[in-house]
Amino acid sequence: MRARAAFLAGAGSAALLAIGWNASLSLATTNTTNSVPAAAGTSGVATTKSSSAASTPAPSASAAPSDSASAAPAPAPAPAPAPAGPADGTYQGQAIDYQFGTVQVSVVIAGGQITDVQNNIAQATRGRDQAFPLLLNEVLQAQSAHISNLSGATYTTRAYEQAVQSALDAAGFTG
Amino acid sequence: MTVNRDIAPAQTPEGARIQRRYKWRLRRADMLTVIVYLSVAAALALFVADGGIQKYFTSWTQVPTGLGIVAGLVGSDLMLVMLLLSARLPVIDRTFGHDAALATHRKLGKPVFYWIIAHMVLLLIGYGILDGVNIVAEAVSLWNTVPDMWMAFVGTAALIAVVVTSLVIVRRKLAYQFWLAVHFLAYAAVLAALPHQFSTGMMFADGTWARWYWAALYVGTLAAITIFRFILPVAKSLRHQLRVLDVVVEAPGVMSVVMSGRNLDRLRARGGQFFNWRFWSPGLILDPHPFSLSAAPDGRTLRITVRDLGKGSARLLNLRPGTRVSFEGPYGLFTETARTTEKVVLIGAGIGITPIRALLEDAHLRNADISVVLRGGSDEEVYLWQETYDLCVAKDAWLRVLVGHRPHGVDTWMSAEAYNAGERLSTLVPFIQDADVFVCGPDPWTDLVVRDARHAGVPAHRIHVERFDF
Numbered sequence: 001m002r003a004r005a006a007f008l009a010g011a012g013s014a015a016l017l018a019i020g021w022n023a024s025l026s027l028a029t030t031n032t033t034n035s036v037p038a039a040a041g042t043s044g045v046a047t048t049k050s051s052s053a054a055s056t057p058a059p060s061a062s063a064a065p066s067d068s069a070s071a072a073p074a075p076a077p078a079p080a081p082a083p084a085g086p087a088d089g090t091y092q093g094q095a096i097d098y099q100f101g102t103v104q105v106s107v108v109i110a111g112g113q114i115t116d117v118q119n120n121i122a123q124a125t126r127g128r129d130q131a132f133p134l135l136l137n138e139v140l141q142a143q144s145a146h147i148s149n150l151s152g153a154t155y156t157t158r159a160y161e162q163a164v165q166s167a168l169d170a171a172g173f174t175g
Numbered sequence: 176m177t178v179n180r181d182i183a184p185a186q187t188p189e190g191a192r193i194q195r196r197y198k199w200r201l202r203r204a205d206m207l208t209v210i211v212y213l214s215v216a217a218a219l220a221l222f223v224a225d226g227g228i229q230k231y232f233t234s235w236t237q238v239p240t241g242l243g244i245v246a247g248l249v250g251s252d253l254m255l256v257m258l259l260l261s262a263r264l265p266v267i268d269r270t271f272g273h274d275a276a277l278a279t280h281r282k283l284g285k286p287v288f289y290w291i292i293a294h295m296v297l298l299l300i301g302y303g304i305l306d307g308v309n310i311v312a313e314a315v316s317l318w319n320t321v322p323d324m325w326m327a328f329v330g331t332a333a334l335i336a337v338v339v340t341s342l343v344i345v346r347r348k349l350a351y352q353f354w355l356a357v358h359f360l361a362y363a364a365v366l367a368a369l370p371h372q373f374s375t376g377m378m379f380a381d382g383t384w385a386r387w388y389w390a391a392l393y394v395g396t397l398a399a400i401t402i403f404r405f406i407l408p409v410a411k412s413l414r415h416q417l418r419v420l421d422v423v424v425e426a427p428g429v430m431s432v433v434m435s436g437r438n439l440d441r442l443r444a445r446g447g448q449f450f451n452w453r454f455w456s457p458g459l460i461l462d463p464h465p466f467s468l469s470a471a472p473d474g475r476t477l478r479i480t481v482r483d484l485g486k487g488s489a490r491l492l493n494l495r496p497g498t499r500v501s502f503e504g505p506y507g508l509f510t511e512t513a514r515t516t517e518k519v520v521l522i523g524a525g526i527g528i529t530p531i532r533a534l535l536e537d538a539h540l541r542n543a544d545i546s547v548v549l550r551g552g553s554d555e556e557v558y559l560w561q562e563t564y565d566l567c568v569a570k571d572a573w574l575r576v577l578v579g580h581r582p583h584g585v586d587t588w589m590s591a592e593a594y595n596a597g598e599r600l601s602t603l604v605p606f607i608q609d610a611d612v613f614v615c616g617p618d619p620w621t622d623l624v625v626r627d628a629r630h631a632g633v634p635a636h637r638i639h640v641e642r643f644d645f
Contacts, residue, residue: 002201002204002205005209008209009209010212012209012212012216013212013216016216016217017216017220017223020219020221020223020224021223024228027226099320154322
């Protein structure tokens, strides 16, 4: 290969990899703030790729499935304006074991909408945990636990659905 | 695949034009080469941007998985490069030449295979570690539980079959149809492996840049193959309506096939280029034959000159005027456009004289210092001798003809008579080290000419070779 081509190929490749690395760093920082309820309704571009943080098991306290209902404040009978929707708050669901791992989530409800789903436990083997951020988006868009199947992650999708549904049940959320 | 190097100072306007053209070709070559490297880098950068380093290279148990993914990315990218190299892209042919592109295509075959196998093995190990099972159990579980994975395994098996049969083909020179079947198998392998990359391979998950990048690469490659290998040749064949006009016996076992058609000037074929010809007559229609033009296209006819070497060539003798001809081409960089100087040396042996003769006739080869050296075992094996002689007179070119057997016990491409008389390449063509040298003949003979030209001081980028080994 000629010197010019070699130089351009080397420099260009290094630049591309540097850009990639930079992007991965900013991705890590968005992950740490991920548990703060994301802007409601928006498809959340930043969270689309959040894979690394989601894959780490949640702290042991919240991982215990026993307190699943305790985090949920009883739906306060609101006076005039609120129709029947659940009160704002964070509701934890049950841990769902499935053949490739365990999922447990909490849903954040605000203004009668699902504004975020936090992964308390999101373990799955063989990189299936990469599905969780995508599934999160699906739930936010669908505003329910009924989401379309993510091809290649069928079992993970089903488990996630169950985990979200159990959290929504805890909230008394009906959509 | 390198197009090369130093550019001597130009003297005349014609020389300056030739060197500008050469410079542009070098730039194109650089650009295409850089694109290949950048495509691999981009694939890896997307992996990194997706958190690949943090995810797979911060704990030991994940490393095999990470390496497996990287191997898959590199292997897939190079596989697409391989396909593009054989896709008959005009820009690749004009820059590197069809045969150089195919040589690189063949050279990439084994590395691509190793990358793909590494991808599979490393991921089986990596996933096995995560799931706490051995490789075989992991493979079985992947096959059973993950959609599209069984297709990927089938694709890998097909790929192994392709590599094994390719090695056999190279050794045994099996029939064209066999080669064709193997290559279709390769395409099938690529397609079978495609779904798992977009579904199971969460690399290319919905909404990621990687998905778009790879989708674009695959669609682009598929489009290039479809357009340049299938649609364009068929369209050209339909458009030009080529038919056999005449079959002329030039010498025992050697015949010229003259073909006529519509708007042949639009083909923009050049002397020295070749086509894959498919004659619509029994026993020939299934075998496309690569033959060089033996005359520069005049806009109304195309001519090839063929020696009776294989079964197919023998059948050509029985071609009837009026036989329909479809073709792919023109291809090749064995043309006047490849030269970098105003001095040209054309060296041909036997049936290899035919593209030399067409190249000599090319209208763009003018105002050049031309030397022609022809070689034949006997007088009548200097094919197209009379035509070539007339062209040399018309173009004011030097002509040397070396007839007779080679000397015993000496490794040379020359006749015994010339060799013993003390002739060498540098005495036959005194200005050879400042010239572009075009060589066409049988493989071992060609190698000897190239060796002597290099000895005489001709830089590699000024030696242009067309191999005739069928």
